[in-house]
Amino acid sequence: MKNRKNNYYQLVGGAYKTLPGVETVFKKFNVKPDRRFLTDNGIAKNDLRFTLPGKNVISIIKWFHSREDREISQWREFCEELLTPAFVDKHIFRYIDYKYATTLQTPVKKAKKLDCQEILIFEIFDLVPDTDQLHALEALCDSGDTEYVKWADPILIDKLGFDERTKEIEYEIGAHTKWAITERWTDD
Secondary structure: OEEOOOOOOOOOOOOEEEOOOOHHHHHHOOOOOOOOEEEEEEEOEEOOOOEEOHHHHHHHHHHHHOOOOOOOHHHHHHHHHOOOOOOOOOOOOOOOOEEEEEEEEEEOOOOOOOOOOEOOEEEEEEEEOOHHHHHHHHHHHHOOOOOOOOOOOHHHOOOOOOOOOOOOOOOOOOOHHHHHHOOOOOOO
């Protein structure tokens, strides 16, 4: 899928949302919501992006893994990225199954475009399509790439869009897509 803000492609997914009750945790660990990201509807609200003092990083990571007071379903992102723009049929995909694959966490590192250090945590899930959904996805793939939807094989993903076969950059692929496929973080 084309990233909404940057000119690269990535797997379906995005930032989790906070839920009511998170205020207690945020106050305890001096967490400040990060409101630097714009969406089509204004500033991203309730996104699980924030800043906090370094002494509280381990505690907030433990809280994240507890799954308390935060979104845990993949449904909203699936709807926002595939159903709402009608890339897939809303009747065929009105229910989806998915299974947990892995969780990836980056080390503390300098954020690429922000003046701060960051740790990124990705929970990776695999779609488990039923027969009708599988046929719909195959038909979508057969219809070819579009401006917003690209079908990339592991070779293209591993090189973040550079195709070793043609010696050309087909399109940029976000590094986190490679991490999801290989199930490990690399410093790309």
